[in-house]
Amino acid sequence: MKKISGLAMLILLSVSAATVHAAASDAAPRASDWPLIGGNAEVWHHSSSTQINASNIEKLGVAWVAEMPSRDGLVGNPIVVDGVVYQSGPLGRAYANDVRTGKLLWMFAPEIDFGDKQRLISVWSLRYSRGLSVLEDNVYVAAGDCRLFAVDRKTGKQKWEAVSCDIGQDYGITAAPRVGGGKVFIGNVCVDTGANRGFVDAFDANTGKRLWRFYTMPGDPTQPFESKTMEMAAKTWGTDYWKKTRGCVSAWDSLTYDDKLNLLYIGTGSAAPLSPPERAADAGDELFVDSIIAVNASTGEYVWHYQTVQHDGWDLAAVSPVSIAELPIKGKQRRVVMTAPKNGFFYVLDAETGKFLSASNYTDVNWASHIDSTTGRPVTIADARYWERPGQASVVSPAVGGAHTWQAMAFNPATRLAYIPVSVTPTLMKLDPEAVVGGVSVDMYYGSKGDPKWTARGELVAWDPMTQKARWRVMRELPYNSGVLSTSGNLVFQGTAVGKFDAFAADTGKQLWSFDTHASMLAAPTSVEVDGQQLVLVATGNSGSSAAATNLARYTSTPQTRAPSRLIAFKLGGTGSIPATVVQEFPKPPLPRQPVELAKKGAEYFEAEWCVGCHGHGAENVRSSIPDLRLSSPQTHQQFEAIVRGGLRRNNGMPAFPHLSAEHLQAIQAHVINEAWNAYEAQEAAKAHSKSR
Ligand code: HEC
Incomplete structure (x- = not known):
């Protein structure tokens, strides 16, 4: 990413009156670029453009539509650099489109071998990709079979390939690589098998050489530990933990690179197997399950951690995006990290030390009553601990599906509100030794089965991190909707499972605009200014490049929104249209109904x-x-x-x-x-x- 000097910034401002930068970060990207996932290093998903606002949004329409060569609805946040939009797709693919016209400039599609080497996890992971990154001349994209690629961003030609995890050990990758400080960071996924340890790798962005690896849980205690940190963590896993589980604790999505503190914040998943009785009986906190871990980005050394859930049996991963801000907290200006993990609580932590500052629930929560303000630990509720009552089921909310997972949360530096895409998916959980994964049977569709106490839905919540209260909240028909874009035009954009692309007033939540894209959306929109015109870009389609969409079709789309993959650009005065989706016809089944x-x-x-x-x-x-x-x-x-x-x-x-x-x-x-x-x-x-x- 090019930094703009003070002088260049002044010139830019004088030639384009519409180009107003928030002075929040001296590394603020050019308004014509969206160089990182989330727009800036702080992961705000915020555009400083004011051109589109409440006074003119009714004129917002389609500038162009690009039909994308993917059958799997793209779900990553589009990246824009030097007039080109970059997106990832399934099977390790990357796409480049002209931001002015939508024309596809190139597609990168590595050879995939589904042969004998692949395991279930890697084959599964190969279908999913939540984005890519761009740094200087390269695009970085990962494939589910553990490979990381550097691709020339002008030509789409591969520059190098590195292998991060080992597919033979039941690993895969579904996340976007993150970039910063000349490095590419990537985690992996184990799908709660407990077959192996989670970790994050850092590669040299130019050469693809691996620089360091940080494990998210300790290894075999009969072997020397890699570090004092792992020795400390091993004490929290209980007797014979290694014989029972390799815990996994995957870093399957969230990585944030803090360019001021040179820290990488890693969000981690839950323990595997999911069922606590299948892990060590005397287990303690099981570090670093469901945690935010800060490591030195140069060396991979541990700096601090904060754990959101101890002894998790609900799959309340803390892999949701971590955003950074400078906020006045208790009379002191602090650099904080903010995150809204699956567990339903919004956290504000000190970025330098990891000190717990505050937490409060951003939606209905029934597994914990609150977070103890002195210990920073949740106070759990007995009714939710299904594993203490074999044979009996508990309805837990949020649980496996999460109140919020990887879909982007936005932060607006003017309103100082975070905008969270919330999913309410009450889940029936019961011990089940037969279940192949995790030892628990899980009904994530429980909230649509007619129990009047428990109804699945979505929410868009404007959350004040300083008071830990909602400023406004709007309901969404289905639970899984798109990531959020905030703009200095006092707008918040979100796409929905039912195909509506909506805009709200950032300060009040009043709905200002809605457009029918006839396609479900999970990707966070992007906004840039091109030739003085503000564009809003969003990827739409059937969302099949996301595991949640594939698994929970009814919560992420409708038959009317299972559409082909498209990249859509909106501008003021745009007049294009999107064709309605042809609904799937079911022929009469060839075999009779079965018992x-x-x-x-x-x-x-x-x-x-x-x-x-x-x-x-x-x-x-x-x-x-x-x-x-x-x-x-x-x-x-x-x-x-x-x-x-x-x-x-x-x-x-x-x-x-x-x-x-x-x-x-x-x-x-x-x-x-x-x-x-x-x-x-x-x-x-x-x-x-x-x-x-
Ligand atoms: C890792 C992903 C994955 C898993 C898990 C999986 N499938 Fe498949 N399945 C596929 C893919 C991809 C195809 C299409 C293969 C092709 O194009 O020929 C497919 C095809 C099929 C087909 C043929 C469909 C047709 O119309 O030709 C059947 C039947 C099937 N799967 C059944 C199952 C069953 C039963 C299970 C569980 C025991 C299962 N699959 C698990 C990915 C998967």
């Missing part, structure tokens, strides 16, 4: 064997590159065993499940057939209904 009991068992196996991870709960698909099993042909049904157990489609990314018995297969197939009938009959009923009206 209900068999299909019910099949639904459980479909969950436990993790078919849901790619094909979606209830085999409901977002129309991504992964096939909708409810559309399976007679031939697919004939080959069901060969495909699922035998690995017939392995080279196309359908893993083999050789351990499945004939009884398992029959039940799973019955579930798929009945779901096909459900989809078909619902469609026919809707047709009859619309005719009769």
Whole structure:
């Protein structure tokens, strides 16, 4: 990223009156660039442009639309440098489009080998990518098979490739790499298998040489620890922890590089296996589960940590974005980090020391009553601790789905409010030793099953970090909506699962504008000024490059918003339009309905064997590159065993499940057939209904 000297800044201001920079950071990017995920190093997702505002927003319309060569709806925050928009896609892909016209300039698509080396986790990860980064002349993008690529940002040609994790050890990557200080940082994911330790790697941005690795949990205690920090952390995992679990604690999304303090803030996931009884009986806090860890960005040495949840059995990962700000707190100007993790509490911590300053819940929370202000630890509620009552289920909110995960939160330096995209997904949790992943059965759709006490929904919350109170809150129809963009035009933009791209007044929450994109959105919008014109850019589509969308189709989209991948630019006076989505037709299933009991068992196996991870709960698909099993042909049904157990489609990314018995297969197939009938009959009923009206 180029820094602008004071003089250059003055010239820039005098030639373009509309170019007003917030003086918050002397490294503020040019208004024509959005060089980093979140726009600036502080990860504000805020544009200093004021051109679009309440007085003219009704004139905001489509400047151009780019149809993107991805079947998986792009979900990363678009990066803009020197007139080019960069985005990542599935299978390690990167795209470059002209910001003036939307024209695709190049696409980077590395060769992917789905052969024998791949494991379930890496094959799964290969479908997902939450973004890329740009530093100087290179684009950095990761593929799910643990590879990190540097690509020339002018030509799209590969410069180097590095391997971070080991796919043979059940790792994958779904996150965007982060850049800063001449380095590229990348974490990984283990999907709660507990097969291995999580870590973050730093690579030299020019050469791809690995510079350091920070583990997020201790290793084998019979071997020497890498550092005093790991020795300290090992004391918190209990007797024989290494025999029971390698804990994982993946750094699967959030990395923030603080260019003032030269710290990398790492957000970590929950412990694996998810079920606490499957971990050491005398376990303590299990460091560094659900934590924000600050490490020295030059060396990877530990500086401080703050843990949000101890002894987690709810999957309350702290991988949500970490933003940095200078705020007056208790009469003192402080540099703070702010984060709104899955657990539903908003945290303000001292950036230099990690000292707990304050926390309060930003949405309804039933697993903890509050955060103790002296210890900084949550006070948990017995009813939520399902693992203490085998055989009984608890409804927990938030839980696995999180009150907020990786979708961008924005911060506006003028209103000093954080804008959080909140998901309310009450979840039924119960110990289940049969579950393949984690030892817990989890029903994330519980909130849409008619229990009047628990209803799934989304929220957009304007949160005051200083008073720890909501300034305003608007409800959203479905739980998972897009990341947020804030602008100095006193605006907040958010896209929704139902396809609306909305703008609100940043100070009051009054809705000012809404546009139907006919496509679901998870990506955070970007705003830049090009030739003196403010553009708002947003990626839309079926969101199939996000694991949450694939898994929970009903909470992230509707049949009307499972659209092809597009990049859309908005400007004042834009007159373009977006075609309505052609809704998926379900033909009459080729096989008769199956016995209900068999299909019910099949639904459980479909969950436990993790078919849901790619094909979606209830085999409901977002129309991504992964096939909708409810559309399976007679031939697919004939080959069901060969495909699922035998690995017939392995080279196309359908893993083999050789351990499945004939009884398992029959039940799973019955579930798929009945779901096909459900989809078909619902469609026919809707047709009859619309005719009769
Ligand atoms: C890691 C992701 C992933 C997982 C997990 C997964 N699948 Fe698949 N599946 C795929 C992909 C990708 C394809 C498409 C392969 C192709 O293009 O030939 C597919 C194809 C299929 C097909 C053929 C569909 C057709 O119309 O041709 C069936 C049947 C199937 N999967 C069943 C299952 C079952 C049952 C499970 C769980 C036991 C499962 N899959 C788990 C990714 C996955």
